[in-house]
Amino acid sequence: MxxxxxxxxxxxxxxxxxxxxxxxxLGVGRSNVYRxxxxxxxxTSETVIAIIKALEEIxxxxxxxxxxxxxxxxxx
Numbered sequence: 891m892x893x894x895x896x897x898x899x900x901x902x903x904x905x906x907x908x909x910x911x912x913x914x915x916l917g918v919g920r921s922n923v924y925r926x927x928x929x930x931x932x933x934t935s936e937t938v939i940a941i942i943k944a945l946e947e948i949x950x951x952x953x954x955x956x957x958x959x960x961x962x963x964x965x966x
Contacts, residue, residue: 892929892932894926894932894933894938894960895927895928895929895930895932895933896929897959897960898923898926898933898941898956899927899928900959901952901955901956901959902927902952904952904955905949905952905955907945907948907949907952909923909924909927910923911948912941912944912945912948915944915947915948916940916941916944938960941956942956942957
């Protein structure tokens with residue numbers, strides 16, 4: 891599976907953001923966030939953008955960290 895799930899899980903843990911809170915901000919079921927964070931399913935590119943926007947609303951620092959880790963070529 892892709893990098894987005896690993897980064898998402900890391901950022902949620904690092905900033906103590908629950909999957910339920912992110913799911914509510916995104917307007918999706920918690921099971922979707924669970925699947926992304928546990929690399930069962932990759933989020934689409936549109937969903938990655940939505941995740942960033944949702945994280946910006948919850949905790950702007952978490953959004954910055956997600957983008958940093960996601961875009962880091964040294965961390966595949």
